[in-house]
Structure formats: C-alpha cells, structure tokens
Amino acid sequence: MPVNVLIIGSGGREHALAWKLKQSPLAGRIFAAPGSEGMKDCARPVPAGALEFDKIADFCAGSDIGLCVIGPEEPLAKGLADHLSAKGVKVFGPRRQAAMLEASKQLAKEFMKRNYIPTAGFQSFYDPRPAKEAVRANENWPLVVKADGLAAGKGVRICHDEASALAAIEDFMEKRVFGSSGARVVIEEFLSGREASVMALCDGKDFVMLPVARDHKRLLDGDEGPNTGGMGAVAPVDLDAETLENIRVNILGRFVEGLKKERIPYCGVIFAGLMLTKDGPKALEFNVRFGDPETQTVLPLIKSDLLGHMLACAESRLAGERAEFHDGACATVVMAAAGYPESPVTGAEIRGLDRVPADAEVFHAGTVSDGGRFKVSGGRVLGVSARGANLASALALAYKAVSAITFDGVQYRRDIGSTIREAEAK
Ligand SMILES: Nc1ncnc2c1ncn2[C@@H]1O[C@H](COP(=O)(O)OP(=O)(O)O)[C@@H](O)[C@H]1O
Ligand SMILES: [Mg+2]
Structure with a gap:
C-alpha cells in the first residue's frame, strides 16, 4: 500500500523533504501544508497553515495520510504532534514535551548537564x-x-x-x-573552535546519524556582515574517525539515553549544533527538527529510503533500519533577496530557472508564482544544491546552477565551503 505523506511547512527545507520523499518506492501522494507553488512538482499545496491544527487533522483524516512530517519548530513547540497523534495520525516530529528542549535553552542546558552531554558551563536566571x-x-x-x-x-x-x-x-x-x-536567561561560558551540525533520525530508543554538515550564517564572504538564517551549507564535514565517534556516542547517544531515562517519548530529528573545541566536540544546542539549509545539503546524500526510515521511527522500529549514504559531498548555495536580512525587497522576477543544469536541484524558500513566473517573496529565496564526487566538484556544480539564475539585487556568498575562521571575538 503506498503511503500518502503530508509535510508541514513551506520553506526550502520542506521542499527538499518533498523532493526526497517523492523518490521513495513507498510513497503515494505527497502534500504540503501550506506548501508553495515552487514545490508543486514534488508536493501538492494544501490550504492550511502550519498552526491550523484542526484543518491539518481534518485533511489527514480525509486524504488517508499515512505519515505527517513536521518541518518548522513552532508547530512542534505548540503541540501539533500531540494533536495529530491523539487523532491516530502517524507523525514524524516530536511532541511538545520533547520540543521544549529546543524552545527553552534553560531546560536544554539542564537536560545536557543531567545527562553528561559535553557543553559550555552555564548559569540560569529568572x-x-x-x-x-x-x-x-x-x-x-x-x-x-x-x-x-x-x-x-x-x-x-x-x-x-x-x-x-x-x-x-x-x-x-x-x-x-x-x-x-x-x-529567563542563560549565561554561558564562551567556547572557541569551529562549528558543525549533525542531524539524526530517532524513534526514542535508537538513532541513525546523518552526515555532519556545516552552514554559513553570516551574510557576506569571509564571515562578515550580519547573521542570517543560513547562506549555504556543505556536507560531510571532514572530521577524523575519533571525533565522529565522539559525536555519535557522547552527544547523540547520551541525548537519546537521557530521553529514555527521563521517559520523554521522541520521534523525529535530533539536530545538534556543535562546537569542535580543542577538548573535543561540545553541544551548543539541540533542535528538534530538520535544519534549514542543512536539510537541503544532507538529504541528497542519503542513498537509502528516507520515507522507510521515517515510518520506522513513527512505528518505533528504527533498530532494524540500515541507512546508506552516497560517497562524495553535497553543497547548497542560498540566493537571498536584496535587503536581506534586515528588510528583504520582494517582487523581483526570477529568471533562468529553466536553464538550471539537471545535476543541480533548486529548492524554493521565498518565491511566489505570478502567472507561471516566479517572483521573490521572502528573504531567503532559493537554495541551490548539487552533489559531486568531492566537495570541490559539488561546489562547482552548485555555483554553475546559481550563475544560470538571476533576479534584481540577488545576494549570495561566493565562498560557501571554504573553511570558516574559528569562533572568536566578533
Ligand atoms: N557557548 C558558546 N560559545 C561560543 N559561541 C556560542 C556559544 N553559544 C552560542 N554561540 C554562538 O551563537 C550561535 C547561536 O547560538 P545557539 O545556542 O545555537 O542559539 P540559536 O541557534 O537558537 O540562536 C551559535 O551558532 C554560535 O555561533
Ligand atoms: Mg543555533
């Protein structure tokens, strides 16, 4: 029986999820609420916002949805997974209680401390x-x-x-x-090192670690300019076997052990923001959902069936799953609107989407369709991803695709994938 899937959200992350899940041999029809015109080839838009819980539940019941995948943090923190589970819908995305590990930095730090997860020293204040x-x-x-x-x-x-x-x-x-x-505030010790992030699929008992990624948060080349939602990402990050094992065991492993010990049910993605310090990797934070733009970079590297893995999570049988990954690397370059991040200018027409080579994928984030033509409608407009035999070839393919696309005032970094300088006094 093919499985109909509903994805919650409308950004680049959700477009990438729809693109990946559509390739699954298990997939029936793929929908997105609210979705967007830009992802229509992969997921049919549903007129329900991510916070319209009743509309979403009604749609799941009426369209025989076999799995609902929740993208953004806000519906998770507000209990969408609880709401749908109570109505018998299978959900990939944690419940409110677990989502608090992202929604409260203080709860997260205390959870890390209780469970011996390496992290910066801290104090919290009310x-x-x-x-x-x-x-x-x-x-x-x-x-x-x-x-x-x-x-x-x-x-x-x-x-x-x-x-x-x-x-x-x-x-x-x-x-x-x-x-x-x-x-409340948390006051933390400053850690220096390079940052990376790792996502894992988790059913509350076991987890499957995905390739480690690195995003680029600053607007301008050389890590200058203001912080953004992310201007691009690459994966995998070149780490030695010891560091990878350390991340697997001491960060993700202890996080999942903590969930079990504290009886916190969990089905979804664990996203750990990491600082690679000279004393080993430390967790800066945990998010309870896929990262954006890391998802656009990491999903193309998954060779095995992501929908099968997600269903295994929702049915608490992840231990039996074997994930496989492609060799090589993937790179994503974000194309942002003029004025981003302070005050993005919308309305510019996007040209050249039809000239993008077939070996790159364009994920829509901030676009609207106007009579078949796409226009800029948000800060981060497109994420262009390409996979290659190594990072250099992935980057070359991604940038080739980027150069085919134009719109007035477009901003993108020319140095995605170059080693970023260490966190230091900025
Ligand atoms: N203890 C720390 N030491 C050094 N840099 C930090 C520390 N905590 C956070 N940062 C920096 O601030 C960024 C945002 O912090 P994070 O805890 O990930 O919060 P959020 O992503 O919710 O804004 C990190 O990506 C990192 O660059
Ligand atoms: Mg963060």
Whole structure:
C-alpha cells in the first residue's frame, strides 16, 4: 500500500523533504501544508497553515495520510504532534514535551548537564538582579548571554565586556525585546573552535546519524556582515574517525539515553549544533527538527529510503533500519533577496530557472508564482544544491546552477565551503 505523506511547512527545507520523499518506492501522494507553488512538482499545496491544527487533522483524516512530517519548530513547540497523534495520525516530529528542549535553552542546558552531554558551563536566571551580579563578578570574557525562549535566531549575544552583557540582560529581561522568551536567561561560558551540525533520525530508543554538515550564517564572504538564517551549507564535514565517534556516542547517544531515562517519548530529528573545541566536540544546542539549509545539503546524500526510515521511527522500529549514504559531498548555495536580512525587497522576477543544469536541484524558500513566473517573496529565496564526487566538484556544480539564475539585487556568498575562521571575538 503506498503511503500518502503530508509535510508541514513551506520553506526550502520542506521542499527538499518533498523532493526526497517523492523518490521513495513507498510513497503515494505527497502534500504540503501550506506548501508553495515552487514545490508543486514534488508536493501538492494544501490550504492550511502550519498552526491550523484542526484543518491539518481534518485533511489527514480525509486524504488517508499515512505519515505527517513536521518541518518548522513552532508547530512542534505548540503541540501539533500531540494533536495529530491523539487523532491516530502517524507523525514524524516530536511532541511538545520533547520540543521544549529546543524552545527553552534553560531546560536544554539542564537536560545536557543531567545527562553528561559535553557543553559550555552555564548559569540560569529568572531575575535580572542576580544575572547582573553574575556579570559583574565575571572574570573570563567574552561571555555568552542567551534569552531562554525562541527568538528567531536573535536571542544569543556574545558579550565582550561588562557593559554589553548588562545591556543584553536589560534587553532580554527588562525591555523584553523578545517578549516572554526573555523571562529567563542563560549565561554561558564562551567556547572557541569551529562549528558543525549533525542531524539524526530517532524513534526514542535508537538513532541513525546523518552526515555532519556545516552552514554559513553570516551574510557576506569571509564571515562578515550580519547573521542570517543560513547562506549555504556543505556536507560531510571532514572530521577524523575519533571525533565522529565522539559525536555519535557522547552527544547523540547520551541525548537519546537521557530521553529514555527521563521517559520523554521522541520521534523525529535530533539536530545538534556543535562546537569542535580543542577538548573535543561540545553541544551548543539541540533542535528538534530538520535544519534549514542543512536539510537541503544532507538529504541528497542519503542513498537509502528516507520515507522507510521515517515510518520506522513513527512505528518505533528504527533498530532494524540500515541507512546508506552516497560517497562524495553535497553543497547548497542560498540566493537571498536584496535587503536581506534586515528588510528583504520582494517582487523581483526570477529568471533562468529553466536553464538550471539537471545535476543541480533548486529548492524554493521565498518565491511566489505570478502567472507561471516566479517572483521573490521572502528573504531567503532559493537554495541551490548539487552533489559531486568531492566537495570541490559539488561546489562547482552548485555555483554553475546559481550563475544560470538571476533576479534584481540577488545576494549570495561566493565562498560557501571554504573553511570558516574559528569562533572568536566578533
Ligand atoms: N557557548 C558558546 N560559545 C561560543 N559561541 C556560542 C556559544 N553559544 C552560542 N554561540 C554562538 O551563537 C550561535 C547561536 O547560538 P545557539 O545556542 O545555537 O542559539 P540559536 O541557534 O537558537 O540562536 C551559535 O551558532 C554560535 O555561533
Ligand atoms: Mg543555533
């Protein structure tokens, strides 16, 4: 029996999921809520927003959905997986309780500490006064100040001196620039090293680790300019066997052991943000869903059947699954709108999509179709991915495809895949 799949979300990550799942021999019809015109070849759009839980549940019941895959964090943190599971829908995506490990940095740090997951030393605060006292008493700079809740990637500040750390506490806790997300803060030890991220599929008991990726968060070449949602990514990252094993056992393995010990059910992706320090890899954070743009980079490297693996997760039988990966590497270059990230300019017509070579994939993130022509509708517009025998050839293919596409004011980095400088005083 073919399995009908509903993907929740409408970005590049969801387009990549639809593209991959459509290739599965198990796949029936693929839908996306709300989806987009740009991903229509892979998934039929459904008129329901990611937070319209009842509409989504009704659609699942009416269209014989055999698996619902939830992309973004917000519906997870608000309990979409709980809502659908209660109605008998199979879901790939964790329930609210587990989603709090992403939605609260304080809960996440305490979970890491209890479960001996290597991470930066930290203190958490519910009140600005003791938080400021801790800052005044601090001797090692920089210091990292984090708003506890979801803040769209803007709730973390690397502070080089007392004044900036005090200002961060004031902004988060007193001025509430991120609303209730700043009710609590975590103050962390600064770690230096190179960053990487790893995703694993998990059924709550076992996990399958995917190739380690590295994204590029800054807007401009050479890691300059403001932070963005991600301007590109590559995988796999060149790591020695010992480091890989360390990530598998001490970070992902202990995370899953912790879930079991604390009786937290989990079905979905574990995404660990890593700092590769001279004392080994340490976890910066855990996300409970696929990364964007890492998904656009990592899914093309999966050779085995992703839908089969996801169904195995939803049916708690991941231990019997064998994942296989392609040799070589994959690279993704993000094409962003003029003015991104502060104030993206929308409306520009996108030209050249029909000239993209067949050995690259274009994933739509911020586009709308206007009478068959695509226009820019968001900050990150397209993600262009290509797989090659090695990183250099993957990058060459991705950039060749990028050069076929144009729109007014397009911004993209020319140095995706080049080794980024270590986290340091920026
Ligand atoms: N303890 C730390 N030491 C050094 N850099 C850090 C530390 N914590 C976070 N960062 C930097 O800040 C970024 C964002 O932090 P993270 O915890 O991943 O929060 P989020 O992704 O929710 O904004 C990281 O990718 C990293 O560059
Ligand atoms: Mg992060």
